[in-house]
Amino acid sequence: MAVKDIEQVGLDTYKFGFHDDIQPVYTSPKGLSEDVVREISRQKDEPAWMLDFRLEALRQFEQKSMPTWGADLSRIDFDDIHYYIRPQDRQARSWDDVPDDIKSTFDKLGIPEAERKFLAGVGAQYDSEVVYHSIKEDLEEQGVIFLDMDSGLREHEEIVREYFGTVIPNGDNKFAALNSAVWSGGSFVYVPEGVRVDIPLQAYFRINAENMGQFERTLIIVEPGAYVHYVEGCTAPVYATDSLHSAVVEIIVKEGGRCRYTTIQNWSTDVFNLVTKRAVAYRDATMEWVDGNLGSKVTMKYPAVYLMEPGAHGEVLSIAFAGEDQHQDAGAKMVHAAPDTSSLITSKSISRKGGRTAYRGYVQVMPDAERCRSNVECDALLIDDRSRSDTYPYMDIEESDVAIQHEATVSKVSDQQLFYLMSRGLTQEQAMAMVVSGFIEPIVKELPMEYAVEMNRLIELQMEGSIG
C-alpha cells in the first residue's frame, strides 16, 4: 500500500488537478526561446553579464544533441515546459487539494506539518524563519554567506561573477546548457578562510519556492582550510508539478578545505531528473558527494570531482533505488589532474519490480599524475528477477605509476538470508527490508541522523507489498 502511496505521488499529478487554480502573475509561455530567456533575466533584474551568459547557454543548448547513452529521454518535450514561474506565483494550492495518499505518506514518515505543506507544494514559504534566524546570525558573524542564488547574485555580484560557470561551463552538456539559460533559485554558499561550519547547512532551513525550482543553480565556495556540509533535498516525496528537473551544482574547495554535499532526492515518479554536479578540489582539499536517488522516473547524475593539485581527495557515496518504471542511471566521475591525489567511489543500487539501475563511472588519470589512488566499488542488489542492473565503468589512465581498483558485485537477496531472518520471527517483508537496509548501511551511516532514520523508514515503506 505504502509503495503505491509513494509512487502515486508522481503518477497522478495531473489527475488530481493540482495546479492552475489561480492565474499566475507571470508565467513564461511554454517552450524555450530567446524572448523567454530575456524575460527571465529582466524579471530578476540581472546584470548584463548574466543575461549574456544565459543567451550563450541557450545557443549551446540549441546546438547540442541529446545524450545517446544512459536512460531513454525521448519523452521529454522541451516545448511543453514552462521555463519560468515567478516564485510568488507558485503558491497556488491548498492543503485540502493534496491527495490523501500523499498525506498518509507524510504521516508514515513523520514529516512535520510545516514541511509537509511545502513539500506538497502548498506553502511557498517554509515556516522556519524563526529557527533559521538564529542560525543565520551565527553564520553571519563568521562571515558565512548562505542565500538563495538569486539573492546571492544581487548581494554579492563580484563573488558570483568570479566563480559562476567556471566549474561547469554553460555549454558543458545539453542539460547544463539548459540550466544555464533558464536557471532560477538554488543556493549560494560562501565559507571564508578557516571557518568551520559546525551544523550541516540544510536547504530545509530556508526552503521556499526560490530554492527548489526545476532549474536550480547552486554555487558553493569553500576558502582555504574551511569546512562545510551542505544538505539538500529530503526523503519525503516531493510533489513536483514540473516533469523536468535539471539542476547544476558547482563547488570550489580551496587548499586544505573540505566540503561534503549530501543530496537525497525523492522526486515524484514522473520527473526526469538530469543534474550536473561538479567540484574542483585544490591542494589537500577534500570533496565528498553523498547522493541518494529514490524517486524520479529517470535520473542521470554523475557527481564529479576534479582533483587539481597534490593531496586532493574526492569521494562519491551513492545509493540508487529503482522501482517499477524507474531508471536510475547514476555514478561518479573522478579526474586526477595532479600527482598524489586519491579518490573513492562507493555506489550501491537496489532494483525491484522491474526497475533499472546503472552505475556509470569515469576515472581519469592525466599524464604525470603519479601515485594516484582510486578505488571504485559498486554493488547492486536485485530484489526480483524482473529487475535489472548494469555497470559501465570507464577508466582512462594515462600514467603508469598509479593504483586503481575496481570492484563490482551484483547480488540477489538470497533465500538463505531471508530464511535465516524469518526463522527468528521477522516477516518476509521485514526480512527483506532488513537485508536492503543492511546493504545500504555503509552509506546511510554517513547521513545526518534524521535523514538516516527517514531513509530506513522509507526503505521499509518501499518494501511493504513488494513481495508477491
Added chain:
Amino acid sequence: MPRAPSACPGFSRKNRRKLGRAYARCYVWEEQLGPARSPTRTILQPARIVFLGDHRRETHSLRMTATNGQTTLSIRDLHVSVEDTQILRGVTLDVPAGEVHALMGPNGSGKSTLANTLMGHPAYEVTAGQVHFKGQDVLELETDERARLGLFLAFQYPAEIPGVRVASFLRLALNARREAEISVMEFRRLLMEKMQMLRMDPKFASRYLNEGFSGGEKKRNEILQLAVLEPELAILDETDSGLDIDALRIVADGVNRLRGSDLGVLVITHYQRLLNYIEPDRVHVLIDGRVVESGGKEVAERLEAEGYERYGAAAASEDA
C-alpha cells in the same frame, strides 16, 4: 501426561455444552497427543480460552494442562525430499517440553534436512507426515509464524547479513514475538546480560550479523539469539562443531541454564563430548532418513566407541 478429556476438570456433560467450541477444540487437542491419529489442525489456543468468562476455573486448569502437553514437538512419519530426491523417509520423533534429545547420524543422513524442514525452509518439500507443536500443525505455518510460535533453529551454517547489526536485528526479532515493544534501554540490558553469560565481547552487539565472524563466533552468536529470544523448542544443529573446548563449555552452560522446565531441545551432534556437558534425556540415531534407534545416553556412548557400523550405515548413506 494428560490424555483423556476427563483429565480436564469441569468437563461434565453440562459444561461441555457451555464450553461449546472450546470443548471441541480441547478434544481435538487431546487427540493430537496420541500417536498421530488425526491430521486435524484446529487446535485450542490458550488465548481464546481465557475468554470463557464464568468458567474461569475450568479454563484455568484447562489452560495449564494444555500448555504442558502441547509443547511436545511431535513429528510423525515425516517424508521430505529436496529437488526430487527423497532425504527423510519417515521420521517419527517426540521432544516434550523440558527434555533434551540428541539426534546423531552419519554425514548426509538428513539431520540438517530435518532441522530445516521443521523451520520451514522453502527448498525442503514435505511429501508425507505431520509435525505438531503447541497444538498447531507446524507444516501449515510460514517460517516466521513457526518462530513466533516458539520454534528456534541454531543453524549449522548461519547466514551472513552485511550491514545489519546484531543488536538491531535481535531487537526487531524480539519485538516480533512480543506484544509491547521492549524499550531500547531495557533491551540493551537484556542483551548485555546474555552476552556476559556467554562471555561474549560486548563489541559483538554492534558488529554486522555473522559477517566476518569466525566459525566459533557464529555458533556462539546463535546461542546468544537463543538466550535472548527464549523460544520453547530449540534445535541446535551441530552447534558444537567449530567451538573450542572452553567455548563448548560456555555454550553448554548457557544451554543448561536455559534448559529450565519449559525449553525442549533437539541437539544435533556428531560427538559425545557435547553430550557430556548437555546431558540428553534421549538419544536418537538417524540413518538414511529414518530413526533407527532411540534410547538413553548410553546410545551415544556406544556410538562414540563403535561408530555407525552396526547399523550398516556406510552402505545406507551411500545410496541415499
